[in-house]
Amino acid sequence: MTKELGEDMLTLNKLSYEEQDNVATLRLGAPVDVAVIRDLQAVCEYLEDESSCDILVLRGTEERFCGEIDMKAFDPGKPLDIHGFHKWEKALTWIERLPKLTIAAIRGRCVGAGLHLALVCDQRVATPDATFWLDEVSRGFLPGMSTFRVAKYVGLGRAKSLVLAGRQLDAATAEQWGLVDQVAAPTELEAAIDALVRAWTPENAIALELARRLLNESYGIQYEEFIGNFLAAQHRAITSERFLELLKKAHSE
Amino acid sequence: MVSKLAESLPQVLSVGTATPPDRYTQEEVLAMFDSPDPRVRGFYLNGHIRTRHLVLPDPVDGKREPESQEALIDKHRTWSVRLGREAIARCLDPLGLTTADVDYLACVTTTGYLCPGVSAYLVRDLGFREDVHRIDVVGMGCNAGLNTLQPTAAFCATNPGKLALMLCVEVCSAAYVNDGTLRSAIVNSLFGDGAAAVALKTGSWVTPKGKRHGPRILGFESHTISDALMAMRFDLYEGKLSFFLDRDIPYVIGSHVEKPIARLLKKFGLKRRQIAHWVVHSGGRKVIDSVKYNIGLTDHDVRHTLTVLRDYGNVSSGSFLFSLERLLEERVTRPGDFGVLMAMGPGVAIETALVQW
Numbered sequence: 121m122t123k124e125l126g127e128d129m130l131t132l133n134k135l136s137y138e139e140q141d142n143v144a145t146l147r148l149g150a151p152v153d154v155a156v157i158r159d160l161q162a163v164c165e166y167l168e169d170e171s172s173c174d175i176l177v178l179r180g181t182e183e184r185f186c187g188e189i190d191m192k193a194f195d196p197g198k199p200l201d202i203h204g205f206h207k208w209e210k211a212l213t214w215i216e217r218l219p220k221l222t223i224a225a226i227r228g229r230c231v232g233a234g235l236h237l238a239l240v241c242d243q244r245v246a247t248p249d250a251t252f253w254l255d256e257v258s259r260g261f262l263p264g265m266s267t268f269r270v271a272k273y274v275g276l277g278r279a280k281s282l283v284l285a286g287r288q289l290d291a292a293t294a295e296q297w298g299l300v301d302q303v304a305a306p307t308e309l310e311a312a313i314d315a316l317v318r319a320w321t322p323e324n325a326i327a328l329e330l331a332r333r334l335l336n337e338s339y340g341i342q343y344e345e346f347i348g349n350f351l352a353a354q355h356r357a358i359t360s361e362r363f364l365e366l367l368k369k370a371h372s373e
Numbered sequence: 374m375v376s377k378l379a380e381s382l383p384q385v386l387s388v389g390t391a392t393p394p395d396r397y398t399q400e401e402v403l404a405m406f407d408s409p410d411p412r413v414r415g416f417y418l419n420g421h422i423r424t425r426h427l428v429l430p431d432p433v434d435g436k437r438e439p440e441s442q443e444a445l446i447d448k449h450r451t452w453s454v455r456l457g458r459e460a461i462a463r464c465l466d467p468l469g470l471t472t473a474d475v476d477y478l479a480c481v482t483t484t485g486y487l488c489p490g491v492s493a494y495l496v497r498d499l500g501f502r503e504d505v506h507r508i509d510v511v512g513m514g515c516n517a518g519l520n521t522l523q524p525t526a527a528f529c530a531t532n533p534g535k536l537a538l539m540l541c542v543e544v545c546s547a548a549y550v551n552d553g554t555l556r557s558a559i560v561n562s563l564f565g566d567g568a569a570a571v572a573l574k575t576g577s578w579v580t581p582k583g584k585r586h587g588p589r590i591l592g593f594e595s596h597t598i599s600d601a602l603m604a605m606r607f608d609l610y611e612g613k614l615s616f617f618l619d620r621d622i623p624y625v626i627g628s629h630v631e632k633p634i635a636r637l638l639k640k641f642g643l644k645r646r647q648i649a650h651w652v653v654h655s656g657g658r659k660v661i662d663s664v665k666y667n668i669g670l671t672d673h674d675v676r677h678t679l680t681v682l683r684d685y686g687n688v689s690s691g692s693f694l695f696s697l698e699r700l701l702e703e704r705v706t707r708p709g710d711f712g713v714l715m716a717m718g719p720g721v722a723i724e725t726a727l728v729q730w
Contacts, residue, residue: 352662
């Protein structure tokens, strides 16, 4: 059953959102501006507070995963400030930390802002025509906090190719580099996403959130500090009601 | 313009802290207590603490003699008054106020038993008025500052415009036992000496010199985990009070911390993400980790909690006020920001308060 959300539940200006069973879908595509950032915040808020969905799939159009940062949003007649960039990064971090499994389904151009969004998702599935490019440095500014994230996926040398030399990757190379997890033909894309959705079980909701946090924090931290974090997280996981139910089930079998 | 409702809520006017002058690195304290056990070494060196301020007797012939119970009680009395005097001055001076302006004085300590209580010594020595209302809260542990903030705030709410002062003073080095046991080594590696004073009053906003103004107190929420009653306690051991910390206690606190936080936020219709500032008791590395992962706080959220632990160790009841002082000095709070104060301790207790700037 597809549930179209009424205006009383979630009002978006540039993006569209729908839910089917336990999967929420957010359709991107529009160039990133203040209105898109507001839409992303509204979606995150809705997902955290209201939605019973377990999974969020981000999709673009056939041509592009997400529009790039709209240069027309900047007024050359006014002094520029950094606050819009900060809001964008906060929205990305919110998506990165959602208590949901997040999947990016990528077709066509995944450039700039699109790649930033893809990198904060838990899984990236792309069609063979997808292209990946961080073009910001060639345009005279910086590719956001992808400078923080991208090397963790591909290593520092390849990150320099992407960020500094502006190298464009096709889907096959992106998969080989670890920037995407899976390449699927356009006719196979839905099946690939379905497989990820089916593999998800409600038991791992808390574990997913904790494990993702530990992985994201695993760079730039001492072992001695990290093990304290791990023990705290593991204790939370093994004392959750769902884990206790699983234990009881295991004993009764 | 401040609404009449906001003006009727007690505001944290100022926070002042004090520590004894002698500061020791963990390596120095470890060497003094002379424990070759690698596990003891681990407690001292892997716990995020770098330095602590302590009152320790001078060594005799290079050896540090154990202090008698009488000497420890004497140390607690002397240093409670000395640290209290400094913390209160640092709290009131930036407000242009003196002890004679204080209408209600609450004193909190767990590290020594006195009768008459600390507040009576302070009234005699520090120039408080003879009609000042006093209360001493003794023996509640690290959470006691937040427990006592509640009646202190209640005094302000029922006595508009009157000035209340709460002092948390802990001479943890007066509760050290040098008996070579692991349980004592854990305690000796963690706790530090320190005092913190906070002034509260209702009325229009007050901003102390050089600081951002403090928040108003909206409400409290408590949580007692009776199953773990004995997990943190003082025992009488060879004629001395010796503190005991169960090794599972950080995790027990972690698995309950969501409950009082959820109740507190629900009471005010707030979501966790609307809390801009978290002021958490620096109990120890493990309990901070546990709180972080159970209510989803980042290292940035607990930055002051971590640096207070690093610089002072666990200074018990006043610890959250050390963090609050750093937050006010940071000048990042904005009008309307919400904050949560949280302290954990024996009971087992998790005490919380919601505040708003």
